[in-house]
Amino acid sequence: MNTTSCYKGPEGYLADSVFYTPRQVTVTPGKTQALAPSIDGQGSSKPLTISIHRVQGVTDGKDYTGQFLQDVDVTEWTAEFTKKEKTIEEIIAKQKDVKRPLLEINPISGIITINEVRNEGTLPVGEFWLDIKIKNITGEFISKKAIKLITRAYKTSTSTVPVVTGEIAGASVTINRKGDGHSLKVKILEKDGAIVPIDSLSSPIGTTTTFGAFTNYGLVKEGGIYTYQILFPWPAFGTQRIFLERKKVVKNPVTDINEVKRIYSFDYTFSIIPSGDWEMTVQMR
Numbered sequence: 001m002n003t004t005s006c007y008k009g010p011e012g013y014l015a016d017s018v019f020y021t022p023r024q025v026t027v028t029p030g031k032t033q034a035l036a037p038s039i040d041g042q043g044s045s046k047p048l049t050i051s052i053h054r055v056q057g058v059t060d061g062k063d064y065t066g067q068f069l070q071d072v073d074v075t076e077w078t079a080e081f082t083k084k085e086k087t088i089e090e091i092i093a094k095q096k097d098v099k100r101p102l103l104e105i106n107p108i109s110g111i112i113t114i115n116e117v118r119n120e121g122t123l124p125v126g127e128f129w130l131d132i133k134i135k136n137i138t139g140e141f142i143s144k145k146a147i148k149l150i151t152r153a154y155k156t157s158t159s160t161v162p163v164v165t166g167e168i169a170g171a172s173v174t175i176n177r178k179g180d181g182h183s184l185k186v187k188i189l190e191k192d193g194a195i196v197p198i199d200s201l202s203s204p205i206g207t208t209t210t211f212g213a214f215t216n217y218g219l220v221k222e223g224g225i226y227t228y229q230i231l232f233p234w235p236a237f238g239t240q241r242i243f244l245e246r247k248k249v250v251k252n253p254v255t256d257i258n259e260v261k262r263i264y265s266f267d268y269t270f271s272i273i274p275s276g277d278w279e280m281t282v283q284m285r
Contacts, residue, residue, distance in 0.1 A: 014138040015042035019146055020110070026150040029117035030273035031233055032074060039110035041134075049135040050110045052103065053142050055149070058127040067124050068103040074115045081235050088182045088217045088229060105132065112147070118274060120154045127151075159270040162282070166245075166264030170285040173268055181277035185227040186211055188244075188282045196284075197224030201244040204265075209243040232272045243267040 018041055025035045041048055055064045079094040102123065104113040112130075117123045129145040162171040168191065178185075188196040199221075203209045211226060215236040218229035231237060245265035249258050264284070272278055 012136075012138045013043060013045050014134070014136050014141065015044045016141065017042055018044065018048075018132070018134050018143045023146075024148040024150065025112070026152065027114045027123070028152045029114070029123045029154045032116045033114050035112040035114070036109075044134070045136050045138065047108065047136065048110075049107050050105055051107060051133045051135075052105050052130065053133040054131040055103070056129045056131070057124075058129055058148065064124050064128060068128075069101045070122075071099040072102050072115055072122060073097045073118060074100045075234065083215075083236070086217065088231060091231065091235065112149075114151075117154055120156075123151055123154060125151050125153050154273075156274055157270065157272045157278070160268045162266040162268040164264060164266045164284075166262055168264045168266075168284045171266045171268075172283050172285065173270065174281045174283070175270065175272065176279050177274075177276045178279050179277045180275075182217075182229055182231055182275055183227055183277045184214075184230050184272070185225060185277075185279045186282075187225050187280070189284060191284045195224045196246065198226045199224075201246055203243050204245060205243050209241050209267075211242065213240070232275050232278070237272070239269055239271045241267070241269045 018039065021038045021040060027033055027035070039050070052065070052069065055068045056062065057064055074097070075095050076098050077094055078096050081091065081094060085091045085094075100115050102115055102117070104115065105111070106113075110132075114123070128149045128151070130147045130149055131142055131144045132146045133140055133142055156177065157175040159173040159175055162173060164171050186198060188198060188201065190196055198211060201210075207213055211228070214228050214230055216228040216230045220227040243265070244267075246263045247260050248263055250261045251257070252259050266282065266284075268282075270280070
């Protein structure tokens with residue numbers, strides 16, 4: 001990232017203010033996020049060295065520096081992820097856990113990184129001012145409230161309320177973690193609780209809005225229920241959209257010709273963050 005300015009000061013110049021554009025960034029925890037607003041050195045001589053000085057709560061004024069700089073587990077790659085891997089074990093073998101600060105700043109570019117958050121309560125939730133220290137050959141100063149950091153609560157899974165059409169009044173989605181592992185079991189239930197075989201459903205949009213779009217490493221089908229072997233959330237699993245419909249063949253009473261009729265459809269999005277064995281149930285109402 002280049003430091004920009006509208007005025008170039010003399011050699012050894014250090015401005016009395018340095019700021020980010022945009023000044024506000026928002027973090028949703030669950031995976032490592034690099035936040036790259038532009039830093040404006042106001043003509044200060046390069047190179048600049050940038051570091052975190054203090055993190056302060058916007059509303060309560062408390063010092064959260066220690067919490068943001070604590071070491072956390074972060075997954076790093078030890079070999080290239082090619083997307084040609086055949087098993088989850090093959091992918092895991094290319095990763096290792098290392099300790100890194102929850103909040104980091106690149107001393108040259110000023111890029112801010114929030115490292116992945118695996119546990120609820122690790123990342124303080126709210127709005128925080130980030131004070132940064134700026135140094136060059138001339139000296140150093142503290143740029144107070146250089147950027148506002150807004151953090152969201154950690155949620156292991158989220159789902160929207162399905163939009164439905166046809167012969168159902170509504171639908172609900174429940175997502176529960178059942179244990180350690182790397183799987184997602186999907187059950188679709190009729191209003192009376194009968195299982196809807198997943199292979200009896202189709203999407204009018206295409207394969208990208210079906211469960212078959214998952215990057216999975218094995219699929220078990222049992223009684224119409226599908227269990228996918230899958231990694232959450234990395235390397236290839238983010239927010240997923242599911243848009244499925246059920247059809248049946250009926251005879252037109254006028255023409256006496258068989259026609260395909262949509263019984264119902266449902267459309268929702270969901271996201272799962274931590275690894276584990278998960279179970280999803282879609283219940284028609």
